[in-house]
Structure formats: C-alpha cells, structure tokens
Amino acid sequence: MYENKGSYKSIANLVGIGSELTGAFFNVKKINAVVLNRESKVVSSLSNRAKLFNKVGAGFTAAVCFWEAIDAFSDNDNDAAFMWAGAGAMFTAGIFVAGPVGWVIGGVAIGLVYLANYFKDKPLERYFKHYWLSDRVALSRNSDEAPWQYINRVYEKRSTLIKDREEYKNWKDLRVCHQQLLDLMVCNAMFVKEIKLSSERPLNIDGDDGRAGASFAISDVSQVTIQTSFRQFLWFKDQLQYKVFVVNIKTGSYEEIAEEELRGEVSLEENERGKVIATNTTINIPNRVHRKRHNNSSAIFQLLFICKLTIDEETNKYYPHTYVGEERFMGVKMQLSESKVTGTKNMDGLLFVPKPTDYKGFYYKNVKVDSLNNLLVWAKDLALNM
Known part of the structure; x- marks a missing residue:
C-alpha cells in the first residue's frame, strides 16, 4: 500500500513539474511573440496559457507538499512535517497572488521545501x-x-x-534488526566520487518542421572512482572485496566484468587526525562494454558495483554483517553514459546555446545494502545520475 502511495505521489509530482515546464514554454513563446511584433491577441493568448499551466503546476506542487506533511506526521517526523505544511500553504497562496508579492511567496515556499528536507529524520533516527x-x-x-x-x-x-x-x-526478526542497526552505524556513506568521460559524440533531434529541436553531446563513462566511508573496522585497503556487473535493464541479464579488465585500484583516505575513514576504488570500463551498448541501441545498460569489508576472515566476519538469509553486500548503481544539451531551437527557429558549465560526476543516491541477487534485480531500475 505504501509503495503505491509513493508511486501516486511521484506521478503527482511529475504532473506538477510538467505543468510548470509547459508554463515556462508558453512564457518563452510569449517573449518571442513580443520580440517579433506579433498581434496582441497572440501575445495575450500565450500569456493566459502560461498563467494557467503555472497555476496548475503550483496546485500539484502544493498537493505533494501537503501529502509529504501527512506522511511526515505519520512517521513522527514533526519538524519536517511543519515545514512541508508551510510550503504547501505558500504554494497554495501563490496560485492567487501575482507580481512581486507572488515571487516572494514562491521564494519562501522553496525555502520551506529546503528546510523540510534538511530537518527530515536521518536513517538512524x-x-x-x-x-x-x-x-x-x-x-x-x-x-x-x-x-x-x-x-x-x-x-x-x-x-x-x-x-x-x-x-x-x-x-x-531480531537478527534483521541487528543487521540494519550495524548497517547504519558502520557505513557512513557510499557514492560515486568521480568519473572520467570519453570524447563527446554529437546528437541532433529536430522537430517535424525542422525549426524546433535540440542538440546534445553524449559521452561514455570510461573510469569511475567510488568512495565508501566507514566509521570503524577499516584498517587496510586489502580488506575491501568488490565485484562489478553490467546489467541490461530491459532484459534483466547481467555480466560480471573480470578483474583484469577493470584494472582496479583501491586507496585509503584519512581524516585530519590520521584515522583511515574511507576507501577510494577506481575502476576502468572496458571498451568492449561500450561497443556492446552502441551495437544494441534499444537496450539500456547500467553499472552495478558491489563490495564488502573483511573484518576477520578466520572467523568469517564481514561487513555488511549477515545474521540471516543470503550474504549481503553494499551496492551502488550508475548509468554508463552522460549527455548534456549543447543547443536548442524554439518553434521560430531561433538557436539558443547554453552557457558552458563545469561537469561534476557526483552521485549521492542509488545506494543499497542487500544480497547479490536482490541487488541485481534492483539494478534493473534506472539510476538517477545526480
């Protein structure tokens, strides 16, 4: 039931975002119409459409905020709940207020959303x-x-x-409780710290009339560095054992990449007091993996990196601890390519080129502790590269 609620909430959120993007599109069209001296009737029509979609988007955003507030109160996460409720009230007020006051209300609403996420209970809480x-x-x-x-x-x-x-x-099950408590206490964080990209490949997508469209640059991920932080139990780099899989999210099939192909290297990271706090694992993605992707354009492949920490091999102690069920690993998933917009054309054929930005390959989500079989199933869900 809760999973269904989460799906419905995501749908509502997407509808809200889609409506706001549509409103922004009509605003751009309105500006173009003004620049090109179109009839006032056309400008007025575009302006009304933009306002309508912006209000619809704000309504859905307010509904999602109130929904988050209800769920937070239900979880006894009261400080985050009050922030979500305040954000919902501000977004609702923004539907009926325009101009500078409306902009201030919108800014306050966005600030409250930030605070709601800031005050959200941490996993240990x-x-x-x-x-x-x-x-x-x-x-x-x-x-x-x-x-x-x-x-x-x-x-x-x-x-x-x-x-x-x-x-x-x-x-x-007390054993499961103990496993999860140790998961929260030992591993502080796991994320893709850095990636290296291959040379860019251009891709152009034009509209039916050849005027509207966009151009993209696509790059393959050639090297990945994954950082895993530990609060305890980490002393030597040889303690870390890892495997890497390429997963076809369409068919669910997977392939383990051999260690000699990865040419992996593990290094340790220390804090200012000289205590070892993390491992940095750098792996290389073989060219044959990307050739396989390019030759099968209808499929989407993702990378799954799993690892465990040896605490005492003689007594069979590892982290993540496994007291019940199959052996468990820490896992992180990511896409094997990156794309960025290099230019867009609006409906009037005018070309806009975005300002260049420095790329940072950091991924803070897409992390899970589970058995290998469950992680391979989980890896079929599309990762969000953030």
Missing part, C-alpha cells in the same frame, strides 16, 4: 523511532506482571508495535 522497542507505541506494564512476563508480552506483541509498512515488516 527513523530506525529508533520505528523499531519495536521505541516509544512510538506505548505498551503499559500490568501492575501484577513480573518483569519477565512483561518482556515476553512485548516480544509477542512486537508486530503491533511496528508501523504497518513494507520497509519495517522484517524488523520483527
């Missing part, structure tokens, strides 16, 4: 709020109940003490 030994749901001790009887009743009632949500249902 969420864990302790929703774990069945938290104080989210009270289970009073009976006056004639011995301590051992109360503890036994808490354990038996643990299902009712956990929020009815897919991501929490496995917490009824």
Whole structure:
C-alpha cells in the first residue's frame, strides 16, 4: 500500500513539474511573440496559457507538499512535517497572488521545501523511532506482571508495535534488526566520487518542421572512482572485496566484468587526525562494454558495483554483517553514459546555446545494502545520475 502511495505521489509530482515546464514554454513563446511584433491577441493568448499551466503546476506542487506533511506526521517526523505544511500553504497562496508579492511567496515556499528536507529524520533516527522497542507505541506494564512476563508480552506483541509498512515488516526478526542497526552505524556513506568521460559524440533531434529541436553531446563513462566511508573496522585497503556487473535493464541479464579488465585500484583516505575513514576504488570500463551498448541501441545498460569489508576472515566476519538469509553486500548503481544539451531551437527557429558549465560526476543516491541477487534485480531500475 505504501509503495503505491509513493508511486501516486511521484506521478503527482511529475504532473506538477510538467505543468510548470509547459508554463515556462508558453512564457518563452510569449517573449518571442513580443520580440517579433506579433498581434496582441497572440501575445495575450500565450500569456493566459502560461498563467494557467503555472497555476496548475503550483496546485500539484502544493498537493505533494501537503501529502509529504501527512506522511511526515505519520512517521513522527514533526519538524519536517511543519515545514512541508508551510510550503504547501505558500504554494497554495501563490496560485492567487501575482507580481512581486507572488515571487516572494514562491521564494519562501522553496525555502520551506529546503528546510523540510534538511530537518527530515536521518536513517538512524527513523530506525529508533520505528523499531519495536521505541516509544512510538506505548505498551503499559500490568501492575501484577513480573518483569519477565512483561518482556515476553512485548516480544509477542512486537508486530503491533511496528508501523504497518513494507520497509519495517522484517524488523520483527531480531537478527534483521541487528543487521540494519550495524548497517547504519558502520557505513557512513557510499557514492560515486568521480568519473572520467570519453570524447563527446554529437546528437541532433529536430522537430517535424525542422525549426524546433535540440542538440546534445553524449559521452561514455570510461573510469569511475567510488568512495565508501566507514566509521570503524577499516584498517587496510586489502580488506575491501568488490565485484562489478553490467546489467541490461530491459532484459534483466547481467555480466560480471573480470578483474583484469577493470584494472582496479583501491586507496585509503584519512581524516585530519590520521584515522583511515574511507576507501577510494577506481575502476576502468572496458571498451568492449561500450561497443556492446552502441551495437544494441534499444537496450539500456547500467553499472552495478558491489563490495564488502573483511573484518576477520578466520572467523568469517564481514561487513555488511549477515545474521540471516543470503550474504549481503553494499551496492551502488550508475548509468554508463552522460549527455548534456549543447543547443536548442524554439518553434521560430531561433538557436539558443547554453552557457558552458563545469561537469561534476557526483552521485549521492542509488545506494543499497542487500544480497547479490536482490541487488541485481534492483539494478534493473534506472539510476538517477545526480
């Protein structure tokens, strides 16, 4: 049920963004019409369409903010909930107020969205709020109940003490709870720190009339550096074991890239006190992988990097810890190419070239801890390169 809610929320968000982009498109058309001295009727029509789509977009954005507020209150994340509610109120007010005041209201709304994300509970906070030994749901001790009887009743009632949500249902198993707690306490962060791109390939897409369109530059990812930070257990670079897979998200098929093809190199990173805090793993993407992609243009391939940290090989201790189920790994996924807009043409055939920007290949999402089989399934979902 919760997953469906998330999907509906994403759809509403996309509709809002689409409406606002459409409004921006009509605003550009209006400016072009003014520059080209079109009839006032045409300018007025374009202006009205822009206002309509902007209001629709603001309405959907307000609805998503209120939706986020309800979910945050439900999760006992009250500070973020108040920020979301305030943002929803501001976006709603912005529908009815135009001009400089409307711009101020919009700015305040965007600021509140930023604060809502800033105050959002961190994973460790969420864990302790929703774990069945938290104080989210009270289970009073009976006056004639011995301590051992109360503890036994808490354990038996643990299902009712956990929020009815897919991501929490496995917490009824103490071993799973312990695994997830260690996941949150040991690994601080994992992300793609740096990428190197091959030479750019131009791609032009024109409209039916040859006037509207866009030009792009596409580059293959030739080298990746993945940083994995640890709060403890990391001493030597040889502790890190990793594998790399190329996954076809259309068919779900995958291929492991051999170590000699990757020409991988692991280095350690220290903090200002000289403590080892992270590994930086640099791998090279073989040219044959990109040739395979280019020869199969209908398919989309993604890279899946998985790793684990050896703590004590003799006693079979690794991180991520596995107390129940299949062996688990840390995983990060990413796309194997990058594209950027190099120019656009509007409906009147006028060419706009964007200002050049410095590329930074940082990816802060698309990270998961799970078994290899589950990570390969997860890697079929398109990664968001951010």
